Amino acid sequence: MKELIEHILQFGNLNKQQIELILNKATETELRKDDYFAEAGSTFNQVVFILEGILRIYYYNKKGDEITKYFIDENHLFSNPYKDEPLTEYIQAVTDCKLIIFSKKDWDELSDTIIDWDKIVHKIFQKGMREKLDRRSSLVSEDATTRYLEFLENYPNLTNRIPLSYIASYLGITQQSLSRIRKNIR
Amino acid sequence: MKELIEHILQFGNLNKQQIELILNKATETELRKDDYFAEAGSTFNQVVFILEGILRIYYYNKKGDEITKYFIDENHLFSNPYKDEPLTEYIQAVTDCKLIIFSKKDWDELSDTIIDWDKIVHKIFQKGMREKLDRRSSLVSEDATTRYLEFLENYPNLTNRIPLSYIASYLGITQQSLSRIRKNIR
DNA sequence: ATCACTTTTTACCAAATGGTAAATGTTTTC
DNA sequence: GAAAACATTTACCATTTGGTAAAAAGTGAT
Numbered sequence: 001m002k003e004l005i006e007h008i009l010q011f012g013n014l015n016k017q018q019i020e021l022i023l024n025k026a027t028e029t030e031l032r033k034d035d036y037f038a039e040a041g042s043t044f045n046q047v048v049f050i051l052e053g054i055l056r057i058y059y060y061n062k063k064g065d066e067i068t069k070y071f072i073d074e075n076h077l078f079s080n081p082y083k084d085e086p087l088t089e090y091i092q093a094v095t096d097c098k099l100i101i102f103s104k105k106d107w108d109e110l111s112d113t114i115i116d117w118d119k120i121v122h123k124i125f126q127k128g129m130r131e132k133l134d135r136r137s138s139l140v141s142e143d144a145t146t147r148y149l150e151f152l153e154n155y156p157n158l159t160n161r162i163p164l165s166y167i168a169s170y171l172g173i174t175q176q177s178l179s180r181i182r183k184n185i186r
Numbered sequence: 187m188k189e190l191i192e193h194i195l196q197f198g199n200l201n202k203q204q205i206e207l208i209l210n211k212a213t214e215t216e217l218r219k220d221d222y223f224a225e226a227g228s229t230f231n232q233v234v235f236i237l238e239g240i241l242r243i244y245y246y247n248k249k250g251d252e253i254t255k256y257f258i259d260e261n262h263l264f265s266n267p268y269k270d271e272p273l274t275e276y277i278q279a280v281t282d283c284k285l286i287i288f289s290k291k292d293w294d295e296l297s298d299t300i301i302d303w304d305k306i307v308h309k310i311f312q313k314g315m316r317e318k319l320d321r322r323s324s325l326v327s328e329d330a331t332t333r334y335l336e337f338l339e340n341y342p343n344l345t346n347r348i349p350l351s352y353i354a355s356y357l358g359i360t361q362q363s364l365s366r367i368r369k370n371i372r
Numbered sequence: 373a374t375c376a377c378t379t380t381t382t383a384c385c386a387a388a389t390g391g392t393a394a395a396t397g398t399t400t401t402c
Numbered sequence: 403g404a405a406a407a408c409a410t411t412t413a414c415c416a417t418t419t420g421g422t423a424a425a426a427a428g429t430g431a432t
Binding site for chain 4: 329349351361362364366368369
């Protein structure tokens with residue numbers, strides 16, 4: 001659980017008691033490769049920290065293609081930004097995963113006992129959204145080769161752990177195109 | 187200022203005193219078409235509400251093309267998600283604008299006197315980021331025609347107020363392509 | 373090692389988009 | 403209202419990407 005606390009401490013200070021409070025509410029769990037953490041149509045009201053592994057968030061467009069919206073990897077927190085609304089996306093384990101989970105209720109109640117909790121949480125998720133937005137922004141305005149190179153920069157340690165087809169669906173191209181691009185880069 | 191208060195009230199309750207507190211810190215200002223609200227390299231520490239007009243946020247990619255990251259229009263709040271860091275983007279008025287401005291300091295101090303202020307603010311900006319992310323997501327995975335049609339849905343009342351070249355740079359295509367697409371749709 | 377299964381690479385042609393340049397249309401300024 | 407400045411459309415061809423299909427490479431189970 002050290003990783004989680006270190007992660008949170010980047011966004012604000014906590015004393016030992018407060019850290020205890022947080023850890024008391026945490027539950028560890030695991031996912032196998034290809035398992036779903038959550039599926040479109042369901043709701044999920046949890047806050048999740050990835051100790052190990054990679055998740056991908058994807059949906060289907062009108063043509064029926066799988067579109068990968070983003071990946072989340074080790075040492076990142078995430079939750080459902082659309083609180084009680086049913087999900088429109090699938091959240092799937094790309095590799096085996098170890099997760100730490102909080103119920104949204106427990107997570108929010110921490111603001112009763114930890115001053116600044118709301119501010120810390122705000123910073124954490126604000127940063128997460130910002131990163132996702134910035135990464136996706138450049139996907140629109142560049143050609144496929146550039147997009148792939150930027151993907152390599154943005155997710156340097158994910159490349160060899162994710163099937164090519166997922167990366168292609170993240171970049172908005174076919175896997176054939178991505179394969180061709182890889183070939184031309186070398 | 188009514189519009190601003192109504193906007194905030196969508197995200198939480200405020201009594202009359204609290205509304206007063208907020209309005210006391212607000213300053214009105216105007217921008218002319220093509221004026222810059224902020225430029226890359228500068229910092230900006232304000233929270234802005236658009237009473238009238240449209241702003242666009244853009245940057246330059248490696249090739250030197252202007253890339254429009256997003257538009258912000260009437261009745262939306264925004265601030266700089268990268269607090270004290272220098273901007274990498276330009277914020278420009280697409281039309282004449284009327285704005286309400288808070289200094290970041292004043293804005294944040296409201297949390298001393300308004301319980302739940304942090305939570306309300308969190309919700310507001312979370313929603314803003316979510317919208318931007320969702321809108322950009324679909325830009326990656328669809329062809330140019332579909333992207334343009336989605337733009338029309340997402341920003342129905344902006345289409346005729348924004349030059350075609352800005353829309354094209356938002357969609358990640360050339361203005362020639364967009365012109366061709368427009369022609370084919372009719 | 374072999375088979376079944378999945379993932380990645382190739383190949384071919386069709387379709388979409390980009391680059392350059394010019395023509396047309398619209399707005400602003402004097 | 404003419405000239406200048408700016409925005410949009412059109413046209414031509416080059417390049418990139420997609421669609422379909424098949425081959426090759428990789429993986430896991432027996």
